[in-house]
Amino acid sequence: MIFDDSLATQIRMCAACPKMCRHVCPTFFAWRSDAPTPHGRALLIHQEITGSREIDERGIEILYQCLECSHCLTFCIPEIDIATIVELRRKEIVSEGRRPEGLNDMAKAIEKYHNPYSELHESRNDWLELKKSGGKNLLYFTGCTAAYREKEIASDTVELLESLGHEVSISSEEWCCGSPLIRTGDAEFGLELAQHNIEMLNASEAEEIIVTCPGCYRVLTRDYPDYDLKLNKPVKHISQVLEEQIDNLPVDKFEGSITFHDSCHLGRHCDIYDEPRKVIEKVSGAPLVEMERTRDNAMCCGNGAGLRTLFPEKAKKIGAERVRQAKNTGANFLVTSCPFCKNMLKSQSGEDLTVLDLPEMVLMAKRGRKANID
Amino acid sequence: MLLLDSKTKKKLYDRLVSIVGEEHVTQQETDRVLNAHDCWPLSEAKIRAGELLPLADMIVFPASSEEVSQILIVANDLEIPVIPVGGGAGTCGGTLAIYGGIQLDLKRMVKIFEIDHESMTVKVEAGVMGIDLEEEVNRHGYTMGHTPTSLRASNVGGFIATRSGGSLSSLYGKIEDLTLGLQVVLPNGSIVECKSVPRHSVGPDLRQLFIGSEGVLGIITEATLRLFLIPEERRFRSFSFPDVHSGLEAIRNIFRIEITPSIVRLYDPEDAAMAFSMHFEFEEGHCMLLLGFDGDVAQNDIDENKAVKICSDYGGTDHGEAPAKRWWDHRYNMYYPSRLTTSGFAIGDTIDIVATYDKLENVYHAMKEAMEAHDVVVMSHFSHMYQNGGSIYMIFFSSQPDAETAWATYRKVWDDGVAACLREGGTMSHQHGVGLTRSTYTEDELGSSFQVLKLIKEVLDPKGIMNPGKLGLGVRK
Ligand code: SF4
Numbered sequence: 136m137i138f139d140d141s142l143a144t145q146i147r148m149c150a151a152c153p154k155m156c157r158h159v160c161p162t163f164f165a166w167r168s169d170a171p172t173p174h175g176r177a178l179l180i181h182q183e184i185t186g187s188r189e190i191d192e193r194g195i196e197i198l199y200q201c202l203e204c205s206h207c208l209t210f211c212i213p214e215i216d217i218a219t220i221v222e223l224r225r226k227e228i229v230s231e232g233r234r235p236e237g238l239n240d241m242a243k244a245i246e247k248y249h250n251p252y253s254e255l256h257e258s259r260n261d262w263l264e265l266k267k268s269g270g271k272n273l274l275y276f277t278g279c280t281a282a283y284r285e286k287e288i289a290s291d292t293v294e295l296l297e298s299l300g301h302e303v304s305i306s307s308e309e310w311c312c313g314s315p316l317i318r319t320g321d322a323e324f325g326l327e328l329a330q331h332n333i334e335m336l337n338a339s340e341a342e343e344i345i346v347t348c349p350g351c352y353r354v355l356t357r358d359y360p361d362y363d364l365k366l367n368k369p370v371k372h373i374s375q376v377l378e379e380q381i382d383n384l385p386v387d388k389f390e391g392s393i394t395f396h397d398s399c400h401l402g403r404h405c406d407i408y409d410e411p412r413k414v415i416e417k418v419s420g421a422p423l424v425e426m427e428r429t430r431d432n433a434m435c436c437g438n439g440a441g442l443r444t445l446f447p448e449k450a451k452k453i454g455a456e457r458v459r460q461a462k463n464t465g466a467n468f469l470v471t472s473c474p475f476c477k478n479m480l481k482s483q484s485g486e487d488l489t490v491l492d493l494p495e496m497v498l499m500a501k502r503g504r505k506a507n508i509d
Numbered sequence: 510m511l512l513l514d515s516k517t518k519k520k521l522y523d524r525l526v527s528i529v530g531e532e533h534v535t536q537q538e539t540d541r542v543l544n545a546h547d548c549w550p551l552s553e554a555k556i557r558a559g560e561l562l563p564l565a566d567m568i569v570f571p572a573s574s575e576e577v578s579q580i581l582i583v584a585n586d587l588e589i590p591v592i593p594v595g596g597g598a599g600t601c602g603g604t605l606a607i608y609g610g611i612q613l614d615l616k617r618m619v620k621i622f623e624i625d626h627e628s629m630t631v632k633v634e635a636g637v638m639g640i641d642l643e644e645e646v647n648r649h650g651y652t653m654g655h656t657p658t659s660l661r662a663s664n665v666g667g668f669i670a671t672r673s674g675g676s677l678s679s680l681y682g683k684i685e686d687l688t689l690g691l692q693v694v695l696p697n698g699s700i701v702e703c704k705s706v707p708r709h710s711v712g713p714d715l716r717q718l719f720i721g722s723e724g725v726l727g728i729i730t731e732a733t734l735r736l737f738l739i740p741e742e743r744r745f746r747s748f749s750f751p752d753v754h755s756g757l758e759a760i761r762n763i764f765r766i767e768i769t770p771s772i773v774r775l776y777d778p779e780d781a782a783m784a785f786s787m788h789f790e791f792e793e794g795h796c797m798l799l800l801g802f803d804g805d806v807a808q809n810d811i812d813e814n815k816a817v818k819i820c821s822d823y824g825g826t827d828h829g830e831a832p833a834k835r836w837w838d839h840r841y842n843m844y845y846p847s848r849l850t851t852s853g854f855a856i857g858d859t860i861d862i863v864a865t866y867d868k869l870e871n872v873y874h875a876m877k878e879a880m881e882a883h884d885v886v887v888m889s890h891f892s893h894m895y896q897n898g899g900s901i902y903m904i905f906f907s908s909q910p911d912a913e914t915a916w917a918t919y920r921k922v923w924d925d926g927v928a929a930c931l932r933e934g935g936t937m938s939h940q941h942g943v944g945l946t947r948s949t950y951t952e953d954e955l956g957s958s959f960q961v962l963k964l965i966k967e968v969l970d971p972k973g974i975m976n977p978g979k980l981g982l983g984v985r986k
Pocket residue numbers: 148149150152153154155156157173174177207208210211212213214215217846
């Protein structure tokens with residue numbers, strides 16, 4: 136049994152909870168049924184543990200509809216961590232060979248191309264232009280989304296770090312960090328990627344590893360150590376690096392107010408809430424306008440843990456709702472600190488809200504905003 | 510359970526698909542299992558014990574009153590039970606499909622129409638969650654005044670179908686006081702509107718026929734609800750009393766001089782010990798009274814001072830705002846599962862009775878004795894108090910070695926608890942409703958008026974398709 140007594144007790148409690156956190160579960164929002172909910176997922180697993188009912192194909196689908204966003208945990212007084220429970224069960228599903236087809240395809244893509252987008256590995260980050268400056272050497276672990284889908288985030292990050300006096304390096308040996316696999320239960324393949332990346336990262340002469348993707352950040356700082364893989368240098372998220380050098384950041388007035396979206400991996404999973412906020416407020420010279428659901432109560436963007444791959448329409452519905460929440464603040468800019476969130480939120484934002492990732496926002500201030508609006 | 514033959518099932522499924530589309534009907538067993546239950550403690554305990562609950566044959570999720578109407582026409586035609594489901598947060602098993610059929614789930618009907626600031630009302634669809642509605646009206650400076658512990662999980666249709674009440678009902682009233690307009694779909698598919706008016710004199714109030722109808726007469730699809738300005742302050746005060754009698758006398762006399770606190774909760778010695786002794790010092794064996802006042806500072810000063818004087822006159826000891834405020838700040842916490850309340854075959858429930866002041870204390874003592882006879886822990890608080898009487902939460906908790914004994918004990922406590930309540934002149938529910946828990950007691954409770962309910966049921970739902978087995982109606986052998 137993958138669940139020890141303590142977890143089984145938690146699952147049992149949750150299976151019959153009076154639905155105290157369902158109202159914040161994004162998949163409940165998207166489907167409006169009691170099936171894709173925290174307690175629904177717990178009930179499936181509980182029935183399996185007690186032997187009263189097996190998890191059928193539909194049950195697997197419901198487990199794979201979970202965003203692993205952990206929003207439910209914020210509202211759970213007994214602190215039952217559904218995301219972790221779901222991920223543990225997904226691991227078994229993968230080893231039983233019952234993973235949803237769409238994710239098999241993703242795994243195959245990663246195997247072949249080392250990224251989930253089926254893009255050529257060779258063009259991952261070779262397009263980034265780097266300058267030699269003799270400054271502190273930082274290895275930028277680009278991450279697949281910034282490398283292939285949000286290239287401006289990657290190039291802005293490099294430019295920004297260089298402008299702060301650092302020398303940025305990248306590695307052509309960088310592979311997907313493993314997050315999309317680990318979060319969807321393919322820990323085994325995730326470990327292979329981790330081993331590859333660890334070797335590359337530990338061999339690098341850089342002093343620090345910088346990531347812009349909170350998914351990468353979580354995997355490098357939490358999952359790799361769980362695999363007993365040790366990095367020989369610190370990993371920092373770009374928001375932390377920028378906050379460390381807050382006095383050197385450019386300052387410019389933004390036309391209109393700015394709101395901030397917490398990515399689940401950065402916020403709830405890694406407890407980084409203040410750094411991006413401090414950076415935004417410093418750079419814009421104005422206080423953020425917070426959304427009603429913010430920090431550990433922030434709604435997921437809808438992109439997480441395979442939902443976008445398997446149920447793109449529902450993922451977009453969740454993304455659109457998060458955009459609506461952002462627009463409710465009256466803000467003109469929605470800043471996040473995650474390329475994956477940015478990608479989803481921008482796709483749903485329309486004309487009246489500019490969505491930016493943190494490095495883009497900072498660089499915009501450096502360049503003087505208008506230069507960046509085409 | 511009656512099983513639908515596969516031909517009828519296929520016909521039903523196809524017709525439902527043609528109404529709402531394939532995405533919004535499901536026959537999958539997993540969906541039926543996960544959507545089967547509300548928050549009835551017996552269902553929850555059975556779930557924990559690994560038992561399976563009765564299932565609907567299919568679940569349909571309509572998006573509009575028109576779709577609800579078309580679904581009911583089909584169900585009526587095929588004579589298939591329809592069980593309306595709101596948030597699925599009820600505590601009485603009211604949404605369990607005990608005879609199979611269709612669970613008609615309203616969770617997609619989530620429109621909040623524009624607030625009428627002039628009349629201070631808001632029209633909403635039945636599937637809007639309580640918390641979403643409260644947060645939305647808060648944005649405009651209003652409150653619904655309706656704050657049940659289930660607020661995050663329950664929805665407007667469920668509130669109305671069960672005559673629900675919130676913890677501030679002493680001041681704002683229950684949902685029957687808060688609902689001005691109503692739209693209901695009858696089993697024959699007709700969409701019926703009860704106009705939104707503050708009062709009227711055009712025959713009996715037909716809204717009230719459907720408020721509390723628990724899905725046995727039709728399906729509530731839309732409502733116009735009252736709004737209140739968010740009070741300038743909510744002020745708290747707490748007193749301990751040597752016994753239930755003195756605490757109740759204080760409450761009665763507060764209402765007698767027309768002070769209407771928003772919160773009035775008197776915890777008996779057992780419940781007070783459980784809820785407050787860990788955090789506050791007060792004499793062992795004493796009761797605790799929590800008061801809350803909503804309003805502007807000046808009015809609250811006046812009301813609070815008068816209430817304090819009454820409490821002192823009846824032997825109360827002042828504990829300031831802390832116990833009452835703590836309760837308010839943590840009011841949802843007791844509703845979460847805990848190791849203690851879920852271990853083994855543990856099961857607890859609340860019999861939320863109501864009575865006038867002349868009977869209230871007798872009901873309390875009689876029920877406590879009857880329930881404790883089954884070797885269960887009983888603790889109670891008086892809450893939802895009014896000028897003429899109020900409610901008692903008779904809470905019991907039992908822990909038995911096996912499922913059979915646990916479920917049998919549960920039933921016996923209910924049987925004897927309700928019998929004692931009725932014998933002493935109380936009414937068996939203030940706000941939770943009837944559902945399955947109390948279905949078999951309905952006839953005794955309503956006495957001579959039960960026939961009225963039965964006759965109305967026969968006229969509105971001649972084929973008996975609506976939520977059979979609930980409210981004492983349509984119970985099949
Ligand atoms: S995660 Fe916690 S709050 Fe949510 S349903 Fe489970 S037990 Fe209840």
